[in-house]
Amino acid sequence: MSFEDDLARLDAIARALEGDRLPLDEALRLFEEGVARLRSAAAALDTAESKVKQLVEEADGTLTVRDTPK
Amino acid sequence: MTQPGEAPESAMDVSMLAGYIKAVVEGSVPPLWVRGEVTGFKAYRSGHWYFTLRDAESQIRCVVWQRDTARMRAQPDEGMHVVAFGRLNVYAAKAEIQLSISRMEAEGDGLWRKAFEEARLRLDVDGLLDPARKRPIPRYPRTIAVVTSPDGAALQDIIAVARRRDPTVAIVVVPAVVQGDSAPASLRGALKRVSKWRGADLVIVGRGGGSREDLWAFNDERVARAVAACPIPTISAVGHEVDVSLCDLVADLRAATPSAAAEAAVPVRADVQAEVTRTARRLRVALSRRAERARGDLVRTQREFGSRARRVIEMRRAWIVSLSASLDALSPLRTLDRGYAVARREDGTPMTSVFDFTAGDGFSLVVRDGKVDARTIATRPDTE
Numbered sequence: 001m002s003f004e005d006d007l008a009r010l011d012a013i014a015r016a017l018e019g020d021r022l023p024l025d026e027a028l029r030l031f032e033e034g035v036a037r038l039r040s041a042a043a044a045l046d047t048a049e050s051k052v053k054q055l056v057e058e059a060d061g062t063l064t065v066r067d068t069p070k
Numbered sequence: 071m072t073q074p075g076e077a078p079e080s081a082m083d084v085s086m087l088a089g090y091i092k093a094v095v096e097g098s099v100p101p102l103w104v105r106g107e108v109t110g111f112k113a114y115r116s117g118h119w120y121f122t123l124r125d126a127e128s129q130i131r132c133v134v135w136q137r138d139t140a141r142m143r144a145q146p147d148e149g150m151h152v153v154a155f156g157r158l159n160v161y162a163a164k165a166e167i168q169l170s171i172s173r174m175e176a177e178g179d180g181l182w183r184k185a186f187e188e189a190r191l192r193l194d195v196d197g198l199l200d201p202a203r204k205r206p207i208p209r210y211p212r213t214i215a216v217v218t219s220p221d222g223a224a225l226q227d228i229i230a231v232a233r234r235r236d237p238t239v240a241i242v243v244v245p246a247v248v249q250g251d252s253a254p255a256s257l258r259g260a261l262k263r264v265s266k267w268r269g270a271d272l273v274i275v276g277r278g279g280g281s282r283e284d285l286w287a288f289n290d291e292r293v294a295r296a297v298a299a300c301p302i303p304t305i306s307a308v309g310h311e312v313d314v315s316l317c318d319l320v321a322d323l324r325a326a327t328p329s330a331a332a333e334a335a336v337p338v339r340a341d342v343q344a345e346v347t348r349t350a351r352r353l354r355v356a357l358s359r360r361a362e363r364a365r366g367d368l369v370r371t372q373r374e375f376g377s378r379a380r381r382v383i384e385m386r387r388a389w390i391v392s393l394s395a396s397l398d399a400l401s402p403l404r405t406l407d408r409g410y411a412v413a414r415r416e417d418g419t420p421m422t423s424v425f426d427f428t429a430g431d432g433f434s435l436v437v438r439d440g441k442v443d444a445r446t447i448a449t450r451p452d453t454e
Contacts, residue, residue: 002212002271003210003212004208004209004210004211004212004271007209007210007345007346007349010349010353011349013353014349014352014353014356017352017353017356017357017360018352018356018359020360020363022360024360024361024364027357027360028357031353031357034353035353038346038349038350038353041346042346044212045238045339045342045343045346047238049237049238050237050238050239050240050241052229052241052242052243053240053241053242053243054220054242054243054244054245055215055242055243055244055245055263055264055267055269057263063263063266063267065242065269068220068243
């Protein structure tokens with residue numbers, strides 16, 4: 001699940017909770033999912049400064065990401 | 071001993087003369103630029119092009135060999151004024167001189183414009199220019215692939231801007247040649263790799279500014295098609311001022327420069343963090359409101375049913391104990407909203423069972439916006 005998906009889902013969850021149509025058990029379930037997704041989003045943001053990498057095609061056709069030669 | 075052709079006895083064969091002409095012409099005239107007007111253009115199935123260049127007084131036959139046509143932007147139109155670079159050849163079978171052209175430009179930008187328009191039309195016919203095709207650019211990409219030259223200024227600009235906005239966003243360079251004859255194939259290869267890899271949330275494809283010739287690979291129809299086929303949203307960033315490239319037209323977003331592309335791609339980290347914090351707050355507030363409302367609903371429900379109807383509560387214990395869907399189902403306001411009605415006795419107590427009704431007796435029916443006076447005609451319990 002990508003950061004983008006997490007945030008989009010969190011927005012949907014917040015909207016659903018803010019509406020008044022939700023049965024309570026559903027609201028609790030969504031809240032729990034929201035907390036999990038907040039954790040995952042926060043973890044994604046919490047990564048270290050990233051180095052610029054290069055996408056390289058190996059001889060056998062597989063693609064790997066390597067540090068850029070400097 | 072007389073030289074060939076010097077006397078009737080040493081007369082040349084025609085073929086010898088043709089060979090002589092060929093040797094002299096081809097051996098002594100260097101490749102040169104010629105200016106003239108195109109007439110009688112014909113592209114043969116072999117791939118070679120034949121036409122005549124002329125001016126007011128003279129004309130010369132011209133050929134563009136198939137292998138050289140790829141370098142021409144487009145076929146010249148009848149009457150187009152061109153400058154052509156080529157060498158003189160003699161077609162020995164007819165002792166005819168022709169100009170073998172390897173490069174050609176229309177005066178003004180005729181050929182460039184024509185090539186561009188032709189390719190644009192084909193992309194349009196295939197629906198690739200349809201604005202409805204454009205995908206939204208992800209708002210929070212974590213990995214951005216950059217298809218460009220690893221040595222170009224464009225990459226440095228993109229890295230600098232992206233770093234400034236959010237140093238944790240990963241940038242993966244997909245190296246490509248971005249100018250010259252090998253650029254189109256190289257760009258297509260890089261786009262193919264990034265499509266296959268699928269590790270990026272977003273692809274920026276571009277290069278810094280340059281002459282029209284330098285930028286021409288981004289007007290290559292097949293490169294544009296590769297951009298259009300990319301399964302990941304694309305931003306084109308071909309550094310040029312006025313002209314739009316074919317890649318710009320098919321990309322999901324066009325940025326005027328590589329720096330602008332990075333700005334459009336990478337949100338400022340502080341804003342993203344604020345957004346996450348705001349969302350967390352929204353969740354907490356919404357849930358606590360919902361919980362408060364649930365408590366209120368419960369209190370109301372108990373008051374409504376009262377001690378007299380405790381039996382009903384017992385019977386439907388699951389509804390209340392779970393504090394879940396049953397809360398909603400028991401909450402009169404919410405249920406009525408959905409198009410149900412509540413039957414009540416004169417004293418206001420709800421009638422929820424068929425056995426609460428007696429034929430001939432009156433009761434009132436509460437609907438969303440008022441009450442209805444009603445009378446029971448007959449009761450029909452479910453038979454199990």
